[in-house]
Amino acid sequence: MIPNLDLIKINDNLPLIKQFLEDLIIKPRVDIRKWSEITKQTPTLKIGYIGQHLTSLILGMEGGRTGARGHDIIDGTEVKSCTKVDQSDKCKDCGERLMRSEVICFNCESENIKRNDDSKWLFSIRSLEELNQYKELDRVFLLISDYPNFKDNDFTSVRFEAFEIYPRNPRMPNFNFLIDNHYNNIYLPKINNNQKTNPMNFHPYSFQFYLCNPIKIFSCIIDNIDTNATINITKYINPNVDRTNLVSEEMPIELLSYNELINFVTNNDFDSIIKPNLTNQNQSRQQLLSSISRNKNTWKASMPFLNEIARNTIPLREIVSLTQTNSYRRN
Structure with a gap:
């Protein structure tokens, strides 16, 4: 490096x-x-x-x-x-492709636009x-x-x-x-x-x-x-x-699923791995687990980010490959 x-x-x-x-x-x-x-x-x-x-x-x-x-x-x-930047967007009502600068669909005049970010x-x-x-x-x-x-x-x-x-x-x-x-x-x-x-x-x-x-x-x-x-x-x-x-x-904690977060808090050494990421350093493991609900806002309040040491304890998810069944077609 x-x-x-x-x-x-x-x-x-x-x-x-x-x-x-x-x-x-x-x-x-x-x-x-x-x-x-x-x-x-x-x-x-x-x-x-x-x-x-x-x-x-x-x-x-x-x-x-x-x-x-x-x-x-x-x-x-x-x-x-x-x-x-300037990805092609899509009208949610009629399906027409739109430019990023367009705020109203030229086809159906809908303002219901999906802004793409993928x-x-x-x-x-x-x-x-x-x-x-x-x-x-x-x-x-x-x-x-x-x-x-x-x-x-x-x-x-x-x-x-x-x-x-x-x-x-x-x-x-x-x-x-x-x-x-x-x-x-x-x-x-x-x-x-x-x-x-x-x-x-x-x-x-x-x-x-x-x-x-x-x-x-x-x-x-x-x-x-x-x-x-x-x-x-x-x-x-x-x-x-x-x-x-x-x-x-640092990794935003909201990227974890609920089960991943519970496993992370339950199975890792509290003082060396979990505690450095807490906003409240006086919080115990049990208090942290009790405060975690399925609402991700409660996660971010207690532990907004994970540092590198903490991330290294989290396994990669299984990657599922999807088979493309539909070919591209012009309308």
């Missing part, structure tokens, strides 16, 4: 990151939204290669000069990007060689753009965050477990049964995501992105910093 300092050649990173966001995110967005109002085509700007440029600026390392093949970053880091990182693992390549990576870099105030239907602020996972590090064994499981228990059975296969879906801020102990190294919010944009970088870990002792992201 120690960066290769010899490969860090991009300096003055924070000003460069801000200028990049201005040039490649904010300015193009203004133009594409203007044309989107005329064409009614999605204003989404794909984040794939743009994400790799931003990754180089965050890590201070150049790309591998290979496009879609070879190293994304010169040190071998694998970059995965996803965006939840974009994820995709890991294609189609051979034993690809599986082993992922498992031997020194670093996986996960970049996401989303709306920090999505639940409030606020689409004026856009957030960029970046996380690192180290597949070979003993702090992060669950990542390899997930890709192993996908290849051996999902991909291969489908191939053997001549069924449609899909990449492994890795959902940001999900139960599985936090159990991989990701380390956040970058966070930035662009407010008023479509009018008078301002860029506020709230977290940035310099490229030359040793990641070994950096704290991984």
Whole structure:
């Protein structure tokens, strides 16, 4: 988890990151939204290669000069990007697809709109060689753009965050477990049964995501992105910093099921594992169990987050693979 300092050649990173966001995110967005109002085509700007440029600026390392093949970053880091910004939405009444900017359905004039927020990182693992390549990576870099105030239907602020996972590090064994499981228990059975296969879906801020102990190294919010944009970088870990002792992201307790929480509180050492996560340090195990109801708000009041030590006692859930029965069809 120690960066290769010899490969860090991009300096003055924070000003460069801000200028990049201005040039490649904010300015193009203004133009594409203007044309989107005329064409009614999605204003989404794909984040794939743009994400790799931003990754180089965050890590201070150049790309591998290979496009879609070879190293994304010169040190071998694998970059995965996803965006939840300007996803296609859907009218709950008539089923028509809508743009994020539309507040009334053009077809039935309903205001009952489902705002989608399900974009994820995709890991294609189609051979034993690809599986082993992922498992031997020194670093996986996960970049996401989303709306920090999505639940409030606020689409004026856009957030960029970046996380690192180290597949070979003993702090992060669950990542390899997930890709192993996908290849051996999902991909291969489908191939053997001549069924449609899909990449492994890795959902940001999900139960599985936090159990991989990701380390956040970058966070930035662009407010008023479509009018008078301002860029506020709230977290940035310099490229030359040793990641070994950096704290991984705390997991929101609400991601656990009721039974998972009860098992966690009942079966773990109280003083070393449970107590550090409590808001009231004077609370006993029995008092905690008595206060927990099936209302998740009571969980969050007692124990809002779980640190890495606590998360490491929680097993991954069984992953069920669903067979796609319906093919895509244009209306």
